[in-house]
Amino acid sequence: MKFTLSSKQLAAQYCYPYPHPAVTTDIAVFTILDQQLKLLLVHRGAPPFQGMWALPGGFLDIGEDLEACAKRELEEETGISGIYLEQLYTFGAPDRDPRERVISVTYYALTPSDRLQLKAASDAMDAAWFALDNMPPLAFDHQEIITLAHRRLAAKLGYSTIAFQFMPETFTLSELQTVYEIVLNKKLDKRNFRKWILALDQIEETGELRRSGNHRPARIYQLKNPARVEIIK
């Protein structure tokens, strides 16, 4: 038996007995830059939402793990790799993408700001950091994803050591406190913060001092277990 197909259908060579949605991953990458919580966005060069900004992300390769997809898309679109990544939520409203049905498995990620030079140095990809309180209009439902990611991040500061993922290898206690203050958006008491953070037993002095201006030098600290996020409480 033989049947005929138009050339348009010929291009579509992956066929299923029932309709299948497309699956993407999108990643909300946070960092702290210029004393602000910032998020990495990419500029869309193609429709839909051409010219708007969006989260980095893209279609899942068949046979590729979800988290691997998120890491690959992040690397391809922004040059960033090797950072802390965690699944956030899966968005699947039927009309969230005008092209076809798309399910987006979203992740959020944190990176120290000193890793960003790599990205800036890479070729002129249309990626940029935006302060969370100054976002451009976003493609798809990405604003919703960002709002959820921000809430999750702030909540997780309270019961885990996730904030260390923002820190470079070595840092001062004041720098660390500033990170907490920026993410939580409130001032913290210096003495209480130091007592608390040291009691967590997650950081140690390097013995070095950092001189940075006309004031007393600060002791430099480092993580005891780099790259581990511990649940506290």
Next chain:
Amino acid sequence: MKFTLSSKQLAAQYCYPYPHPAVTTDIAVFTILDQQLKLLLVHRGAPPFQGMWALPGGFLDIGEDLEACAKRELEEETGISGIYLEQLYTFGAPDRDPRERVISVTYYALTPSDRLQLKAASDAMDAAWFALDNMPPLAFDHQEIITLAHRRLAAKLGYSTIAFQFMPETFTLSELQTVYEIVLNKKLDKRNFRKWILALDQIEETGELRRSGNHRPARIYQLKNPARVEIIK
């Protein structure tokens, strides 16, 4: 231009220029029955994993919202509807389903045990409740889903009022305490529990008493905002 297709390909009428995974939802429904935390499983009548037990769930209809899919599958396979449902995690290991690439967006749900009569009364669907510490071998990666759901449930008892979703409309404080004890798997102090739960300001006395044996009758309570899960702390 014309091309030829086999009849097998003809059956596959939904075609895409790139391969698409299938998307399913799976739901871990918890209840408390016979003083035990139990989970609802369905018996698989068809391959793969024919004859094994699995979480209720199934393929997403194109155009259907993810949560709607979870509710529909739950209703179709077990007769349960109108219960508390929350997204859990999305599983997508490339080989988790032998048929094709399947992404499963999982949910967990809680229901009072007095709603279950409906299901038992419905036609002889192969659905049954299993104690969490006595599960049969499960299809796919469903054991992993259940482990995660259980962890999330126990954690959420500590910072939300999710446990009320296990309760019938009215209940005594002892019944409520027993629910907490079963899920957390530890005894709680009666006086401390009562102080704590009343301080949450989520329940109120109905004024009724429940007589249930040769002992003093218990005061009956009800939720102030039925069906709302509040974040506490």
Next chain:
DNA sequence: GCAAAAGTGTTATCCCTACACCCATGA
């Protein structure tokens, strides 16, 4: 010497924990 950030302790308060006895009922 002065401006600027680093560093340091004590006290009060709140919350959680531990703990034991009387009450109301049915049999």
Next chain:
DNA sequence: TCATGGGTGTAGGGATAACACTTTTGC
């Protein structure tokens, strides 16, 4: 009257929150 679960308060300990001054440096 007795067995059974329902119902109640207080005291101690630990964690959190409030609060101000001295130190070290660069200019």
